[in-house]
Amino acid sequence: MKKTTVFLVSLLFAVNYSFAQNNCSKFYPMEEGSSFQYTNYDKKGKPDGTVDYRISSVSQDGSATVATFDLRYTDKKGKNLFDSNYTISCEDGTVRIDYESLFPAQMMQQYSEMDVEMDISGTDIELPNALDVGQELPDANVSIAMSMGGIKMNTTIDQMNRKVAKKESVTVAAGTFDCYLVQETSVSKTMGATIEVNSNMWLAEGVGLVKQESYKKNGNLMSRTELTKFSK
Template sequence: MGQSNCSKYYPFNKDHVSEYEMFNKKGKADGTMKYTVSNVTHSEGSITVTINSEFFDKKGKPVMSSAFDMSCNGGTVTMDFKSLMNADMMKQFDNFETEITGTNVEFPNTLTAGQTLPDANIHIKMNMGGINMTMTTDITNRKVDGTETITTPAGTFDCVVVSQSSSGKMMMVKFNSTQKTWLAEGVGMVKSEDYNGNGKLQGTTVLTSYSQ
């Protein structure tokens, strides 16, 4: 498979490509995402990869692209907090001068039902025509719910299910949501679901293809 032994769930091999389709709360196609491992750096005891992310609208038109790092050290994968920014967030901030800080997301190689995972956060400061705006998102209640076998257009996968809560403030407006993510060994994210504060499904992302 060309998969690094350092990372159990996320692919760390150069040129690995994962493609996803996004659906809105009504189940209608809402765009696609493509993640490519563009660079792999080995240092003593750790591996760091750069992942390019591309977002396309439902007509296939490029909307946004960005990059973030992911590293593996001592059996734990650490994901750059910039990965917490979804397509809508990046689209909104694309034309503004931004300063982004935060706490990275950690995924141990060993994930078992009932296990709790460290919190994460991201803080974005924007300069919008001389006006400073801030946005903060806190990722809490991260835990492993269990295992599940799911099927997507990319195949059938044995997954670990991880859930989390998101809360924060964006331009004086508070928000709360929850997410569920299905992870498969050597593949990474296979599916994710986003729910609003009332527990209603807002969007789904599914893996449509991936390369080794």
């Protein structure tokens, strides 16, 4: 269960700002066929796998624009670990992520085959179309209740203290981008264990996430993610 929690926290960071741009959102790309690749690095700066995203469909649901993201996670040896998809919506100047859809279908299938009952609830991540230095962003959270053979396990993940710290230029493999630096703290609790992660995320208009660094509570670097490919 702890591995599941760590995975979910990592996945939330990975997809947190991987959005696209259309008439609804000036900040995040939302065009069918757009693709992104992010490379993850460990605390020593060594490659630790990649995540490839592709926007497979964009549709209208009333006044909301809904996009489906397909993703493939590959480990550092090039082995495909899983494929999944999730949805985001944009309405009235705000982008929202469906928390439940972030769980890979393969993982959900495995739990089902193990007779594990799972209930997921929470508050969607909300992201405004425009960012300003000093701006505070809404908190978000997710709760996962799992039950197997009479044993119950509960996990909560809270994303808090979300704020826009400054603007600066950032260079990664995919190019050089003018970015907003967004900082936040994520606290996960499961089976008596608490994991606190502080993150710096650099976002560019029309692209989304360009770079991310995650730190332990004591300030030590845990991992880094960078945009290595981008097309639309």
